[in-house]
Amino acid sequence: MNPAPPNPQLPDARDPAARLAELQADRAVQGLTPAQDAEMRSLLGQDDLCDDESLDRAAAAAELAMSGEVGTVEMPSEIRQRLLRAGEAWAAQTRAGTATPGFRLSRSPLDGPLVERKLHPGAARQGGRTGRLLLTWGGWLAAAACLTITARYWTRTPNQPVTTPLDPIAKALAPVEAFDRLGARHDSGEPVVALSGTRDDGVEADLRFDSEKNEGYLAIAGLDVNDESDQQYQAWMLDAGRDHPVDLGTFDVRAVQRGAKIVVPVNARISVRAAAGFAVSREPRGGVVVPKPERIIFRADMPQMGPPAPEDFSDNGA
Amino acid sequence: MPDHLLHRVARGEQQAVTELLNRYGGLVYSLARRFCYQSSEIEDAVQEVFVALWESGARFDPTLGGEDTFVATVARRRLIDRRRRSQRRAKQSTEADVSLTASRDPLSAELSDEARRAAEALALLRPEQQRCLRLSIYQGLSHEEIAQSTGIPLGTVKTHVRRGLIALREALEKHPTRVGSTKT
Numbered sequence: 001m002n003p004a005p006p007n008p009q010l011p012d013a014r015d016p017a018a019r020l021a022e023l024q025a026d027r028a029v030q031g032l033t034p035a036q037d038a039e040m041r042s043l044l045g046q047d048d049l050c051d052d053e054s055l056d057r058a059a060a061a062a063e064l065a066m067s068g069e070v071g072t073v074e075m076p077s078e079i080r081q082r083l084l085r086a087g088e089a090w091a092a093q094t095r096a097g098t099a100t101p102g103f104r105l106s107r108s109p110l111d112g113p114l115v116e117r118k119l120h121p122g123a124a125r126q127g128g129r130t131g132r133l134l135l136t137w138g139g140w141l142a143a144a145a146c147l148t149i150t151a152r153y154w155t156r157t158p159n160q161p162v163t164t165p166l167d168p169i170a171k172a173l174a175p176v177e178a179f180d181r182l183g184a185r186h187d188s189g190e191p192v193v194a195l196s197g198t199r200d201d202g203v204e205a206d207l208r209f210d211s212e213k214n215e216g217y218l219a220i221a222g223l224d225v226n227d228e229s230d231q232q233y234q235a236w237m238l239d240a241g242r243d244h245p246v247d248l249g250t251f252d253v254r255a256v257q258r259g260a261k262i263v264v265p266v267n268a269r270i271s272v273r274a275a276a277g278f279a280v281s282r283e284p285r286g287g288v289v290v291p292k293p294e295r296i297i298f299r300a301d302m303p304q305m306g307p308p309a310p311e312d313f314s315d316n317g318a
Numbered sequence: 319m320p321d322h323l324l325h326r327v328a329r330g331e332q333q334a335v336t337e338l339l340n341r342y343g344g345l346v347y348s349l350a351r352r353f354c355y356q357s358s359e360i361e362d363a364v365q366e367v368f369v370a371l372w373e374s375g376a377r378f379d380p381t382l383g384g385e386d387t388f389v390a391t392v393a394r395r396r397l398i399d400r401r402r403r404s405q406r407r408a409k410q411s412t413e414a415d416v417s418l419t420a421s422r423d424p425l426s427a428e429l430s431d432e433a434r435r436a437a438e439a440l441a442l443l444r445p446e447q448q449r450c451l452r453l454s455i456y457q458g459l460s461h462e463e464i465a466q467s468t469g470i471p472l473g474t475v476k477t478h479v480r481r482g483l484i485a486l487r488e489a490l491e492k493h494p495t496r497v498g499s500t501k502t
Contacts, residue, residue: 025480029454030461031398053391057383058436058486059455060390063349065437066456068429072344073351079361080343083368087335090372094330176357 016043024051028059076180077187175263179217182208192216193275197300205298207266207278209237214268218278220298221261223253226282234287235266235280238301241273248278250287277301324385328375338371342389349390353397353458363400367393383490384432401458432490439489443482446470450478451486 023040026032032040044051093099186192186208193209193216202222209216218235226233232252236245248266280298281291323341326334350363370392378388429437440448449468453459461479465472 021484022476022480025476025483026461028394028483029398029479030458031402033402054382054487054491055483056391056395057387058483058490060387060394061383061432061436061490062440062451062455062483062486063390063394064345064386064433065429065440066452067345067348068433068437072348075343075347075364079347079364080339082361083339083343083365084336086365087339087368087372088332090369091327091330091332091335094328094372099330 016046016049019043020049024055028055073177074181074184076177077184175217175265178265179208179219179263182210182216195275195278195300195302197298199298203298204261205278205280205300207300209266209272209275211272211275214271216266217263218248218266219261219263220280225253228252228254228285230285232283232285232287233280234283234291235264236278236291237268237272237275238277238279239272239274240276244290245279246270246272247287247289250283275302322378322380322385324371324375324378324388327372335372339368342386345386345389346393349393349397352456353401359404363397366400367396370396384430386430387432435489436486439486443485447478447482450475451482454479
């Protein structure tokens with residue numbers, strides 16, 4: 001039976017069809033309260049009234065139109081991979097006739113946050129998957145969402161302030177999502193460096209770096225809060241094609257970020273020729289041109305490239 | 319009779335499940351980002367939507383609307399319900415979010431016919447109706463929040479949203495010229 005056309009005039013409390021249309025419109029845009037849901041069920045129990053979801057579809061079409069104006073964001077690769085595995089399981093159960101409604105993924109919201117596997121302490125290897133995030137997934141994202149990004153994009157010596165604008169899309173994205181996007185691009189074979197490392201005391205870091213744009217993001221957890229009056233952390237790319245590491249910029253770890261994994265944008269003042277690893281040092285505020293070995297507090301090397309010689313960190317007086 | 323992707327998913331075809339994810343992963347992820355208050359909830363929300371799509375694919379009726387509209391309907395229903403359950407307000411879109419020119423899902427670079435008709439119908443609505451619909455549908459504001467932020471009386475907001483949806487519905491059905499911009 002075709003539903004009676006909803007009354008487009010002002011809803012009349014005495015007109016069940018009009019009231020149903022009002023509730024259908026509310027459902028389409030903001031959902032129904034339990035009381036409204038009960039009211040709708042009661043109305044649908046009446047003769048010649050039925051629920052056709054046409055206003056839900058209208059809202060969805062409008063959603064598509066509006067989303068089309070701004071585009072969509074690519075799903076991070078690790079989410080996609082987990083969904084693919086879950087989809088395989090569901091499809092297999094369906095073909096076998098054993099699937100039950102309410103299929104639960106192995107990591108459902110009720111199971112708590114996902115815990116990613118840890119790298120071996122002290123090891124550093126090229127991070128081929130962004131899944132090697134080293135905190136609980138949910139906790140990391142939640143922490144990252146609350147962070148103030150404090151990294152600076154340029155090396156700063158008193159007479160050499162240089163800024164290189166980040167890719168406008170990456171700049172507009174939250175750093176976490178931009179980090180994920182770079183990881184997805186790396187997984188797709190694009191020229192993105194992906195490195196990970198762990199310090200024996202638990203400091204963990206991941207670098208995703210666009211080799212063509214000379215910029216990227218560093219995700220790092222476990223650093224102490226620095227005294228902002230006279231100190232900053234500075235990130236470096238170890239470059240086998242250069243005599244000294246390449247400055248990726250400075251950043252702070254503030255009290256509110258203690259214990260959380262922070263994601264900071266990094267930017268190379270000069271092009272990286274042959275990425276061999278990355279490092280973080282603690283420097284006077286404003287950073288330095290070349291780090292001294294004793295100030296390096298974290299380092300991750302690419303095993304196949306071999307670590308740069310210790311003298312590469314020496315201050316040659318510059 | 320074409321074998322629709324969603325029906326193939328409902329039968330448990332692995333390739334169809336993968337294709338569904340490839341085709342709509344970006345859309346669902348983008349919707350989840352807008353509806354979720356906490357970034358930590360996004361993956362769970364995406365999972366919930368795709369499970370709902372797998373389980374409801376058999377309900378897709380191409381005579382009622384397009385595949386992408388079905389996907390967006392299921393996604394919105396789940397995300398709206400999820401938001402209500404969490405009793406939190408959805409993350410509000412910022413101007414940066416709305417103006418972000420992120421790369422589109424390469425498999426849906428053009429609007430579907432339905433989305434295009436919806437866009438045309440939206441453009442014909444009165445400005446105040448358009449504004450209320452955008453704030454409601456795209457930014458996820460409640461009627462009360464729209465009234466507070468715009469100064470439009472609550473009852474008027476509800477009327478704008480309802481009549482705007484009805485106008486969109488008419489545009490998607492048999493009479494695309496009967497857009498309700500003159501109705502008061």
